[in-house]
Amino acid sequence: MGIDIYARWKNQTPKQKKKQITGFSVEHGNVGYLREAYRGEHFATRYLCREAFGKNNEAKIPAKLLRERLPRTLEVVEQRERTIYKQTDQKKIDKVKQSFVDFVDLCERKEKETGEPCTIVANY
Numbered sequence: 404m405g406i407d408i409y410a411r412w413k414n415q416t417p418k419q420k421k422k423q424i425t426g427f428s429v430e431h432g433n434v435g436y437l438r439e440a441y442r443g444e445h446f447a448t449r450y451l452c453r454e455a456f457g458k459n460n461e462a463k464i465p466a467k468l469l470r471e472r473l474p475r476t477l478e479v480v481e482q483r484e485r486t487i488y489k490q491t492d493q494k495k496i497d498k499v500k501q502s503f504v505d506f507v508d509l510c511e512r513k514e515k516e517t518g519e520p521c522t523i524v525a526n527y
Contacts, residue, residue: 406448407526408455410435410506412513429499432506441527443487447479447503448525455525463520466511473507 409423412435423436431438439448451472454462477500484490484499510521 404441405527406437406439406441406446408437408439408448408452408506409524409526410510410513411461411522411524412510413517413519430502432502432504433509435506435509435521437502437506439483440487443483445479445482447476447483450479451476451503451507452523452525455523456527460526461522461524464510464523465520466507466514469507469510473503476503 405427407427411420419434422434423431425431425434425436425438427438428436429438437448437451439446449456451469452462452464454464480500480503481496484496490496510523514520
């Protein structure tokens with residue numbers, strides 16, 4: 404089981420949505436998808452996208468807020484990788500962290516292009 408986070412934006416194409424179906428990859432933030440196993444504590448996805456864990460499991464989250472939360476989110480990602488998954492390879496940890504950076508970058512670009520924050524959808 405896991406937590407799946409999807410970014411949705413105005414005029415998103417079916418092709419763009421299809422790219423978000425990644426087979427539970429933890430390295431596809433660049434297409435608007437984040438994945439985190441549903442175990443352990445201090446979930447990076449829940450910190451970054453906390454509003455999306457409400458009654459409808461989705462929320463419009465301004466990119467500025469995501470950017471403000473990103474530094475702490477990356478700390479949580481690293482902590483989870485090291486303690487829960489016992490990962491010691493920094494390159495592998497950095498790939499997961501980069502996925503979160505890419506996700507926020509994408510949300511910023513789409514908000515700038517469309518004039519609206521992305522809707523962040525949480526499936527868990």
